[in-house]
Amino acid sequence: MRGEESSDSESGRMEESSVRRSLETLCQELNMDEQTAAEAMDNFTAIWNTYTLEGEVVHWLACALYAACRKGSTPTVGKGLMEGNCVSLTRILRCAKLSLIQFFSKMRKWADMSNLSQDFRLRMDRLERNFEVSTVIFRKFEPIFRDMFVNPQGCEAPRQPRSRKHRRLPCHISDVFKFCWTLFVYTKGNFRMIGDDLVNSYHLLLCCLDLVFGNALLCANRKELINPAFRGLPPTFLADGCVPQSELPPCVLEKLCELHDGLVVEAKGIKQHYFKPYIQKLFQKQILKGNETLLTEMLDPQNFIENNKAVNREYEEYVLTVGDFDERVFLGADADEEIGTPRKFVQERAASQAAAQNQQVEKCGSLAPSTPLTGRVYLKEKDLLVTPVSSATQSVSRLQSMVAGLRTAPSENLLQNFKSCSRDPTESILARVKTLGRTFKEHYTNDSEDTPGSHIDFAENRWKLAEILYYKVLENVLVQETKRLQGRDMSVLLEQDIFHCSLMACCLEVVLFSYSSQRTFPWIIKVFKLAPFYFFKVIEVFIRSEEGLSRDMVKHLNSVEEQVLESRAWTSDSALWSSLEVAGNKVPTVEEVSRNCNTG
Structure with a gap:
C-alpha cells in the first residue's frame, strides 16, 4: 500500500509540474506579470484538486488566467487606473489555441467551480451577447460592402514604398474594407448601450458604410473602388464617373436601408445623435484627419495611412482596458478557427437570442415550406429569406406601422x-x-x-x-x-x-x-x-x-x-x-x- 501511495504522490507531483510548465509557457508568451500568474496557478490548483477537468489542461489554464487578469487594475499615465492588467482575452485565447465559443462554454463551468462573483458572470454574459451580435453583423457587413464597393477578396494590395520621398499610393479596397469594420467596432465600443443591441448595432454599421462610401466617392474620384452596379450611386457618377469635389458627400443611408433590411428613421436617429457627433469628436482629437467640416478626405493618400493606424491604435487600447474581445478577429484568415464554427453558432445561438421573435422561422430556415428544393440543407446562407437582422428590423417595422x-x-x-x-x-x-x-x-x-x-x-x-x-x-x-x-x-x-x-x-x-x-x-x-x-x-x-x-x-x-x-x-x-x-x-x-x- 505504501508503495502505491508513494507512486500516486509522485505521479501527482509530475502532473503538477507539467501544469506549472504549461502555465509558465503561456505566461511568457503573454508577458504576464508574476502576481497574476501566481493567482491563476493557485486558483487552478484548487479547482484541479476538487473537480475532474475534461479536455486540454491549457484551456482551463486560460480560464484561470482570464479570471485573474480581470480582477486587478493597472495604473496608467493621465488616465488613472485601468480595469484589468492590459492583457486581452484575444491574446490569451490565441496563445492557448482556444476558440471563443469553446472559451464561453468552459468559462461558464469555471465560474461555477470557482464561485466567481455575480459581477464577473454579468461581464461574461455581456461579452458573449456582444460577440453574438457582432457575429451576425459581420455576416451582413461583407455582402453589403461588396454591393457598394468592388470585391476586396482576391485582390492584393500594392506595397507601400519604403522611402518617404516617394508619393504615397492610394488606399487599396482591402484596406478600405478593414478600415470600415475597425471604425465600426471602435465606435460601437464607445456606446455601451449599442454594443449588445442588434438593431442599433446594425444601423450604426450602415452609418459607417455611408460615411466611408461618401469619402470614397470624393477621394480624388477613386472610381476603381466603387461598384458601378450599386443602386445608390449619384446621377453624376453614373453619367461621367466623377463627383465634384466641392459637393457635400452624398448620403446613401436611405438606399442602404431600402436594399438591406434597414429602418430609415432608426438609422437616421443613430447617425444624428451618436455616429456623426462621435466622428466629429475623432476629427477634433486628430485621431481622424481630413476635412473636419464635411467629414471627408479620410481616404485621401495623405491621410489614410495615419487614419488607419490611429483607429487601430485607439481600438487596441479599448480592447486592452474595456472590451476584452478584439472584433477585428473577423477580418483574419483564421477567423473560423479563432471563433470556432461561427456559422453554426450564429444559427443556433445568435439567431435565437438576438432575434428571438423569429425562432419558428429560423428552425425551417426560410419562409418557404421545407421541401427537397427549399430545405435549409440545399440553400446557401445568402439564399435564405430570413436572417436575424431582417427578422429584428421587420419586427420593429411592424411595430411602427401599428402606431403610424x-x-x-x-x-x-x-x-x-x-x-x-x-x-x-x-x-x-x-x-x-x-x-x-x-x-x-x-x-x-x-x-x-x-x-x-x-x-x-x-x-x-x-x-x-x-x-x-x-x-x-x-x-x-x-x-x-x-x-x-x-x-x-x-x-x-x-x-x-x-x-x-x-x-x-x-x-x-x-x-x-x-x-x-x-x-x-x-x-x-x-x-x-x-x-x-x-x-x-x-x-x-x-x-x-x-x-x-x-x-x-x-x-x-x-x-x-x-x-x-x-x-x-x-x-x-x-x-x-x-x-x-x-x-x-x-x-x-x-x-x-x-x-x-x-x-x-
Whole structure:
C-alpha cells in the first residue's frame, strides 16, 4: 500500500509540474506579470484538486488566467487606473489555441467551480451577447460592402514604398474594407448601450458604410473602388464617373436601408445623435484627419495611412482596458478557427437570442415550406429569406406601422369616451401615464443586475411607442366593452389603477420584445411593481384588442402567460391567494392535494 501511495504522490507531483510548465509557457508568451500568474496557478490548483477537468489542461489554464487578469487594475499615465492588467482575452485565447465559443462554454463551468462573483458572470454574459451580435453583423457587413464597393477578396494590395520621398499610393479596397469594420467596432465600443443591441448595432454599421462610401466617392474620384452596379450611386457618377469635389458627400443611408433590411428613421436617429457627433469628436482629437467640416478626405493618400493606424491604435487600447474581445478577429484568415464554427453558432445561438421573435422561422430556415428544393440543407446562407437582422428590423417595422399616424395622447374619440363617464377619468389617466413614463425611463437608463443602462434617447423612443400603443389599445378596449355591456358606465373600469398599469406594461413588453431587448418579462412588472397574476389577466384583453400584432408578438405574450401559469402565479406572495379568498373559494392544502392524488 505504501508503495502505491508513494507512486500516486509522485505521479501527482509530475502532473503538477507539467501544469506549472504549461502555465509558465503561456505566461511568457503573454508577458504576464508574476502576481497574476501566481493567482491563476493557485486558483487552478484548487479547482484541479476538487473537480475532474475534461479536455486540454491549457484551456482551463486560460480560464484561470482570464479570471485573474480581470480582477486587478493597472495604473496608467493621465488616465488613472485601468480595469484589468492590459492583457486581452484575444491574446490569451490565441496563445492557448482556444476558440471563443469553446472559451464561453468552459468559462461558464469555471465560474461555477470557482464561485466567481455575480459581477464577473454579468461581464461574461455581456461579452458573449456582444460577440453574438457582432457575429451576425459581420455576416451582413461583407455582402453589403461588396454591393457598394468592388470585391476586396482576391485582390492584393500594392506595397507601400519604403522611402518617404516617394508619393504615397492610394488606399487599396482591402484596406478600405478593414478600415470600415475597425471604425465600426471602435465606435460601437464607445456606446455601451449599442454594443449588445442588434438593431442599433446594425444601423450604426450602415452609418459607417455611408460615411466611408461618401469619402470614397470624393477621394480624388477613386472610381476603381466603387461598384458601378450599386443602386445608390449619384446621377453624376453614373453619367461621367466623377463627383465634384466641392459637393457635400452624398448620403446613401436611405438606399442602404431600402436594399438591406434597414429602418430609415432608426438609422437616421443613430447617425444624428451618436455616429456623426462621435466622428466629429475623432476629427477634433486628430485621431481622424481630413476635412473636419464635411467629414471627408479620410481616404485621401495623405491621410489614410495615419487614419488607419490611429483607429487601430485607439481600438487596441479599448480592447486592452474595456472590451476584452478584439472584433477585428473577423477580418483574419483564421477567423473560423479563432471563433470556432461561427456559422453554426450564429444559427443556433445568435439567431435565437438576438432575434428571438423569429425562432419558428429560423428552425425551417426560410419562409418557404421545407421541401427537397427549399430545405435549409440545399440553400446557401445568402439564399435564405430570413436572417436575424431582417427578422429584428421587420419586427420593429411592424411595430411602427401599428402606431403610424397616432399621437402620444388620447384621440378625440377616446376623450369623448372619458367625458361620457359619470366620473371623467382624463386627468387621473394622464397623470398616471406621466408617472409610469418617469419610472420606466429611470430604470431603463440605469444599470440593472443583468443589463447595462441605456441612453435616454433610446428610453424616450421606446416610451413614445408604448404610450401611443397604450392609448390605441385602451380605446379599442372601451369600444369592445361598451358593446358587450350595452353602453353601461365605464367609470369603474377606468378607475382601476392595476388595469392601467398592467395595460401599459403589456405595451412596453411588446415594444421591448420588438427591439430584441434583453429587458423582457419579468423586467417590466418588477419596474412597475406589478403582481404577475394581474399582468396575466390583461394579456388576453390586449391581444383581443390589437389586431396589428404580429404572430411572433402574440407567441411571445403567450409564452409570458405560460410563465405565469407555470410558476409565477403560485409564489407565496402571489395576489392569486387573496383573490381566491375574496371570491370565497377554499384553497386546498398540500395534504389535501396529496391525499386526493394518492386515492386517485
